[in-house]
Amino acid sequence: MTISKALRGHRDISEETRKRVLKRARELDYRPNWVARSLVTRRTHMIGLVIPDLMHSFFAEVAKGVSRMVEPLSYQIVISNSEENAETEERQIEMLSARNVDGLIVASAHVNGRRSAMRSLLKRKLPCVLIDRMPAGLDAHFVGVKDEEIGALATNHLIEQGCRRIAHIRGPAITTGTGRLRGYRRALARHRLEALPEYVVSGWHNDSAGYEAMIQLLRLDCPPDGVFCYNDPVAAGAIKAILESGLDVPKDIAVIGAGNVHYSDLLRIPLSTVDQSSSVIGETAAEVLVRCIEAKTPLPPQRILIRRRLIVRDSTLRR
DSSP, X not given: OHHHHHHTTOTTSOHHHHHHHHHHHHHTTOOOOHHHHHHHHSOOOEEEEEESOTTOHHHHHHHHHHXXXXXXXXXXXXXXXXXXXXXXXXXXXXXXXXXXOSEEEEOOOOSBGGGSHHHHHHHTTOOEEEESOOOBTOOOXXXXXXXXXXXXXXXXXXXXXTOOSEEEEEOOSSHHHHHHHHHHHHHHHHTTOOOOGGGEEEOTTSHHHHHHHHHHHHTSXXXXXXXXXXXXXXXXXXXXXXXXXXXOTTTTOEEEOSBOOTTGGGSSSOOBEEEOOHHHHHHHHHHHHHHHHHOSSOOOOOEEEOOOEEEOOTTTOOO
């Protein structure tokens, strides 16, 4: 038992004992048979992480936070990419479940949780934590932010910078997209500014879609003087379109995103954004999931909201 705990990095074993066991294991070229161990313990020490976009820096930071938390506990992460497709997500969840992962962390592409594979997983008592998005109709652990507050915070900042014709390049029709849209409209209403229908265009979630959406806004008879973008990649595409049209950012059009991805301050015009603390979301979700895995009885669902923070850079600063 002592050797087993030492090899798994269990907290009950002192550092001195662990080093002695690992030294002897190296001398014997010993490697634990995890398949055989899982048959005895009914645990695989694998965690499934289902995210919608492997290329998005936000989710890479989330994965990094998950890894930082679970690696010392000898858990391995299996990452799946759903490409923002609900059917693909369901297949991946079923596959990970069939491989007997000990738990799941999911950023769901579903809008309605009542119809998703997540609901059946929760009925089967497989530990699961949702991150970033919370599909309607699910009673599950969740770690994320208040998206309506992100939308309101970003739009209020544009108003404070003197913008009055503020557009929104919205995201997909999931809780993050709809929440940020509500926050945008709430901020405009609070300042008695008109929310024109033509100022809300779909930009999906990547830079190319943000570029096309901004082109659409620039063709209006009265283009906006400020744009709140669903996320930072969309904002990067919007800035590219503005600059190619011969206009200045932020003098002619101020732009703000959301997510504070790692390259936001390295763009040609450093991007103002709302920081969601992506790595903290990953760490917190992993901590909750491990507690659920190791609990003898199911834990009541927790809703943990991470504090968001406005990051002001050149893309909105009108000197």
